[in-house]
Amino acid sequence: MNFFDVLDLLGTIAFATSGALTAINKKFDPFGVFIVAFVTALGGGTLRDVLIGRAPVGWMLETYYVYTILATVVITIIFRKQIKFLTKSMFLFDTIGLGIFTIIGTQLGVESHFNPIISIALGTMTAAFGGVIRDILCNQIPVIFRKEIYATAAIIGSITFLILNMFKLDININYAITTSIVIIIRLIAVRFHLSLPTFYTKN
Amino acid sequence: MNFFDVLDLLGTIAFATSGALTAINKKFDPFGVFIVAFVTALGGGTLRDVLIGRAPVGWMLETYYVYTILATVVITIIFRKQIKFLTKSMFLFDTIGLGIFTIIGTQLGVESHFNPIISIALGTMTAAFGGVIRDILCNQIPVIFRKEIYATAAIIGSITFLILNMFKLDININYAITTSIVIIIRLIAVRFHLSLPTFYTKN
Amino acid sequence: MNFFDVLDLLGTIAFATSGALTAINKKFDPFGVFIVAFVTALGGGTLRDVLIGRAPVGWMLETYYVYTILATVVITIIFRKQIKFLTKSMFLFDTIGLGIFTIIGTQLGVESHFNPIISIALGTMTAAFGGVIRDILCNQIPVIFRKEIYATAAIIGSITFLILNMFKLDININYAITTSIVIIIRLIAVRFHLSLPTFYTKN
Structure with missing residues (x-):
């Protein structure tokens, strides 16, 4: 188990915790x-x-994912009151998950020889669509369609990964850089309440 | 067409009727x-x-499923007023469906050589996720996430099936026993209003 | 790129525009x-x-679909105020999309040697289920389950396509006829406010 598997697991735990708390x-x-x-x-x-x-x-x-999530859910249920005070750590984990999952998805697209735009779609999907399905199951409009920069951070990270990959940058360095980019964009967006504009206009 | 195919068809009809009435x-x-x-x-x-x-x-x-559901829908629409008084038979059919579909799904997992926990997931999914998709289409929170013991009955039946299968119990006897277990758990849960605890706490 | 590819693209643009406006x-x-x-x-x-x-x-x-939708979204956002006055053209495009996508889906079913009823299901799904997923993402009950004749037009067109195909009618002529049938049924239904009956009864 290498460094990125550890991060992958951290991301899984973070997303699972956030899902469990919502439920x-x-x-x-x-x-x-x-x-x-x-x-x-x-x-x-x-x-x-x-x-x-x-x-x-x-x-x-790879069933260790299932066991990881089972354990995460049990722990979240037991410590649910304490975890509410951990929103900052939770947010950080969620952001790490976003960064890692984006690059894992994009990389899978590259390996499978998809067109770059499809690889970007796969990266964004891997990172951001678990939350979309969570919101659908909870009968609410997917929050990432209206929230601060979220999927946008994934898209930018994914594009950067493809560009650096084109220049044959070492894959591990590329992983580290682009994951960090996603995380930093997300942190800045939340810190400064940045969000994309909407276009609704009354007549 | 053997005994279990008949039960499978009964389960399909029961689930289709319950879906049609909801719609x-x-x-x-x-x-x-x-x-x-x-x-x-x-x-x-x-x-x-x-x-x-x-x-x-x-x-x-196997298109006879499609025709079965078409016929069920037509009959349900015609006799919709009478069927409302049949809620007990309906509930019984739905419970039979739950039992049968659980074991069909679990057995498919075993045949496909999946890890036991995945077979349990497949059994529960086969039995309980039609209702989840129905609720999403009807824009309501999936009832099995909050109702009396439902998916839990499926999970227990599925685990029992795997254990008995490990001991090389005759598959037909195993089917009969584990399907019955799911049905009995569900009947007891509804009779005595048993449900799993929830963990929501106000601050 | 032949005539039907052009219509396919028109349908894609029409559906994408209607989705963008909803969002x-x-x-x-x-x-x-x-x-x-x-x-x-x-x-x-x-x-x-x-x-x-x-x-x-x-x-x-076929990534040109993705680029087509990207361009459509940009143009829709820029001209969103003007497009609101184009509801008639929009409706016409949507109806063309419905007709084209129905026959594309049905034809795919025929080529893959599915049972006719499955080919009809595939045609209807191709034409009408994008709207269902759109409505789920927007947290509303799918409009085609309650609206004027919509999926019904697709089903009738699909059945007609299969019948004409059985009689070995030239495929291009068949395409033209059955696409037109879907479009005409839909236009008539909307013009005269036709809709299927519902069966809800208070007790």
Whole structure:
């Protein structure tokens, strides 16, 4: 298990925790909490695998993901009151997850020889669509369609990864740089309340 | 067509009827009623097939499922007033469906040599996720995330199936026992209003 | 690029525009607008590809779809005020899309040697399910489950295509006739406010 596997696991735990907390707040039972935690963490990668025809999907073969999420859910339920005071650490984990998952998805697109724009789509999907499915299950409009810079950070990181990859930059250095870019953009966006404009106009 | 195919068909009809009634209550038109009945009955198995890479998905090859659901929808629409008084029979059918579909899904996981925890996931998915997709289409929070013991019955039945299978119990006897377990747990849960705890706490 | 590719592109643009406008009205940011436009245009075909096991799904290999939708979204955002006055042209494009996508999906089913009822399902899915996913993402009940004749027009066109195909009618003539049938049914339905009955009854 190398450095990036560790980060991948951290991202999974962070996303699962954020999903579990959302479900607890919606008064879901333990089964519901587990399912929401699961789709938040693995929903984006699962959708990606289905669309590119990678079946069985990843977590069916690498079952340690399932156990990781099970353990995360149990711990989140037990320490739910304390975790609420950990929102800063939670946010940091979620941001790390966003960075890591973006590059994992993009890299998979490159390896599979997809067109660059598809690789960017795969990276963004891996990182951001677990949250979309979580919101659909919780019957609310996906927050990333309206929130501060989130998917946008993923897209920029993904593009940067492709450009550096074109220049044959060492893959590990590329991983480190582009993951950091996603994380930094997201941190700056939240710190300064940056968000994309919307275009709604009354008549 | 053996005994279990008959039960499978009964489960399909029961789930389709429950989906059709939900859609009628939401004032859907006949097309909407059919689609909701269809996903309630076959949505879980379809999701399972997609995730394990079994394509085309089952009902595209065994089209009698489609005709069964079409007939069920027509009959449900015609007798919708009478069926409302049949909620007990309906509930029984739905419970039979839950039991059968759980074991069908789990068995498919075993045959495909998945890790036991994935087989349990496949069983639960086959039985319980049609209802999740139905609720999403009807724009409501999936009821099984908050209701009395439902998915939990499926999980317990699925685990029992795997254990008995490990001891090389005859598959037909195993089917009969574990399907019954799911059904009995569900009946007891509803009779005594048992449900899993939730963890929501105000600050 | 032949005549039908042009119509296919027109349909994609029409669906993408209608999706983008919906998202703008929901106050989504540009990323959200793009995603909703994308799923409205390509969601039906993507679901179809996944269910029949055609992976990677179509738009991952033919990336001009992605660029077309990107351009459509940019133009829609820029001219959003003017486009509101174009509802008639918009409706016409959407109807053309419905006709074209229905026959494309049905034809794919025929080529893949599916049972006729599955080909009809594939045609209807290709044409009408992008709108269903759009509505789910926007947290509203899918409008085609309750609206004037929409999916019904697709089903009738699809059946007609299969019948004419059985009689070995030239495929291009068949395309032209059945696409027109879908379009004409839809136009008549909207002109005369025709809709399917619903069956809801208070007790």
